[in-house]
Amino acid sequence: SQQGEEDPQALSIQEGENATMNCSYKTSINNLQWYRQNSGRGLVHLILIRSNEREKHSGRLRVTLDTSKKSSSLLITASRAADTASYFCVSNNNAGNMLTFGGGTRLMVKP
């Protein structure tokens, strides 16, 4: 079974609002990554946070990691219609040789 669980499974917001997605994982990790997938397309890497980091920013993205709770969150600020996509939390095991995907959050940003 997949290691990660994401919450919510679907999210619908208006353009300009912030979107927050949460993720939990089960085992120790080397790092945690977030990917975006547009409908019918491949995956695009958004941001990576190492296990010894607690927060990371990249443009409108903010990721947090709480290894004690085995959880992460992705915040997209000032959302745009172009942010409409599925977002996946992906944990990387300690050996660094295997990604495990959550089920994803389907985000819809209405113009």
Next chain:
Amino acid sequence: NAGVTQTPKFQVLKTGQSMTLQCAQDMNHNSMYWYRQDPGMGLRLIYYSASEGTTDKGEVPNGYNVSRLNKREFSLRLESAAPSQTSVYFCASSVGGGYGYTFGSGTRLTVV
């Protein structure tokens, strides 16, 4: 452009037929992976190759075989396709150590 190239992009097979999905990367990455994605779900690892000459099973290896032909190429073979293997297949590569993953654009496979 540098990246991961998968062929074919679409394929329809009859139950029991065999086929090979091809994947090639030109980034000199050590590790390569095959994932499948079923509707509304995340990706699940089928097989991976941490380095040239090695392959290992992932979460869902049954019904598949792989070959790491050289550092650039990693193929996935379905010996006797089943409807349960209808999915979108993604190849990925990475520098190793958990960093620098790049995904291909996917192969949409339908088994009827």
